[in-house]
Amino acid sequence: MPIPDLRVNTDRLRADFDELSEIGATPNGGVNRLALSNEDLQARAWFAGKIDEAGFLVHDDEAGNLSGVLYCSNPTAKTLMLGSHLDSVPNGGKYDGAIGVLSALECLRVFKESGLDLPVHLEAISFTDEEGCWQGLFGSKALTGRLAPFSNVEKESSERAAFRAALYRAGIRPADVHRAKRSPNMIAGYLELHIEQGARLFKGNTSIGVVTGIVGRTTYQITFFGEASHSGTTAPEDRRDALLAASTFISEAHQTLAVDGGIFNCGNIKVMPGAFNVIPERAMLIVECRHPDERRLSQMEGEMVRLAQDCALKHNTTVSARHVLHMPAAKMSEMVMTSVEQACQSLNITSHTRLVSYAGHDAQMMSSITPSGMIFIPSYQGISHNPKEHSEWSDVVQGANVLLQAALRMAGIC
Numbered sequence: 001m002p003i004p005d006l007r008v009n010t011d012r013l014r015a016d017f018d019e020l021s022e023i024g025a026t027p028n029g030g031v032n033r034l035a036l037s038n039e040d041l042q043a044r045a046w047f048a049g050k051i052d053e054a055g056f057l058v059h060d061d062e063a064g065n066l067s068g069v070l071y072c073s074n075p076t077a078k079t080l081m082l083g084s085h086l087d088s089v090p091n092g093g094k095y096d097g098a099i100g101v102l103s104a105l106e107c108l109r110v111f112k113e114s115g116l117d118l119p120v121h122l123e124a125i126s127f128t129d130e131e132g133c134w135q136g137l138f139g140s141k142a143l144t145g146r147l148a149p150f151s152n153v154e155k156e157s158s159e160r161a162a163f164r165a166a167l168y169r170a171g172i173r174p175a176d177v178h179r180a181k182r183s184p185n186m187i188a189g190y191l192e193l194h195i196e197q198g199a200r201l202f203k204g205n206t207s208i209g210v211v212t213g214i215v216g217r218t219t220y221q222i223t224f225f226g227e228a229s230h231s232g233t234t235a236p237e238d239r240r241d242a243l244l245a246a247s248t249f250i251s252e253a254h255q256t257l258a259v260d261g262g263i264f265n266c267g268n269i270k271v272m273p274g275a276f277n278v279i280p281e282r283a284m285l286i287v288e289c290r291h292p293d294e295r296r297l298s299q300m301e302g303e304m305v306r307l308a309q310d311c312a313l314k315h316n317t318t319v320s321a322r323h324v325l326h327m328p329a330a331k332m333s334e335m336v337m338t339s340v341e342q343a344c345q346s347l348n349i350t351s352h353t354r355l356v357s358y359a360g361h362d363a364q365m366m367s368s369i370t371p372s373g374m375i376f377i378p379s380y381q382g383i384s385h386n387p388k389e390h391s392e393w394s395d396v397v398q399g400a401n402v403l404l405q406a407a408l409r410m411a412g413i414c
């Protein structure tokens with residue numbers, strides 16, 4: 001069957017984007033829509049209204065994931081899911097997540113207006129707390145059955161009482177969250193439009209990024225132990241400076257680990273006792289490794305721990321490394337990537353490239369249960385998680401049309 005020559009309604013998409021950008025708007029042009037905050041709840045209510053207004057079923061699952069569904073005539077058909085997230089980081093940008101959700105809804109409207117009877121149901125979904133205000137990828141983890149047990153949130157004495165309270169306030173019962181899990185057999189695939197959040201497309205003057213995989217990441221707490229003593233009277237050979245060992249480690253880790261697709265970051269450091277005239281006894285770091293290849297990621301972790309031990313020894317200190325978090329690398333589906341590239345071809349977009357995402361996304365979770373993919377559009381100067389985050393409107397529209405055309409191919413209309 002020939003592929004219908006459908007396009008999104010640019011004015012309608014723009015009107016939605018402008019309305020949504022007002023919810024949680026900050027004076028400097030960004031948005032503050034932390035997951036489960038008043039602003040996030042307001043955005044969700046607005047989105048539910050838009051779904052209803054367009055004549056789709058509003059679906060709100062036990063983890064707070066909010067969707068609009070366009071049913072096809074076959075009740076036993078699978079569901080093709082399109083979406084992203086409405087929440088933001090503190091003082092974030094208005095494109096991150098929002099364009100994926102709004103474009104997904106716009107695709108559903110266009111399909112409905114076309115009168116096509118697709119072989120799949122179509123769902124436009126906004127996932128809860130993608131950004132990790134409380135727990136990163138919360139909604140997509142729940143939907144894919146990958147959420148860790150919730151017992152610590154349920155206990156009255158839990159230190160995460162605020163999270164529990166926020167869930168209840170949003171109408172999400174912690175004990176029911178696991179019920180948001182869907183059967184992979186009922187899902188035909190998942191596709192997400194998103195800003196790149198890096199500068200590769202912008203610098204390369206490339207219109208569309210076809211995501212091949214999402215980087216895996218591990219977080220460690222690395223603590224160097226030295227000995228506190230007088231900063232003036234302790235001879236150089238007697239000093240056991242934990243911060244000196246830690247800073248040597250940070251500097252060398254950046255040089256030796258950030259190669260061959262690997263990324264290293266030390267984002268937090270605490271020094272004890274923290275006085276100007278005392279040699280630091282303890283330096284506690286929170287570090288992160290990222291790599292698109294899971295095997296290389298675990299090699300990186302081994303190299304990082306060995307390097308920490310070498311640096312500790314060099315400065316007459318000791319070190320401990322505690323593993324805190326592991327988010328496995330995810331591969332996007334070849335079928336989805338091909339659909340996106342064919343969509344680009346049909347829209348005469350010659351400038352597209354395959355690339356890895358160095359940021360986490362809901363597609364990472366979705367890829368564990370269904371063929372998944374992502375479409376990236378350029379971020380101005382690669383800036384994101386910042387009110388200055390910007391994408392050209394023509395790129396947003398182009399991305400939305402690629403989403404629409406790729407969805408048609410994933411749905412099997414060819």
Ligand SMILES: [Zn+2]
Pocket residue numbers: 085096097130194
């Ligand atoms: Zn995002």
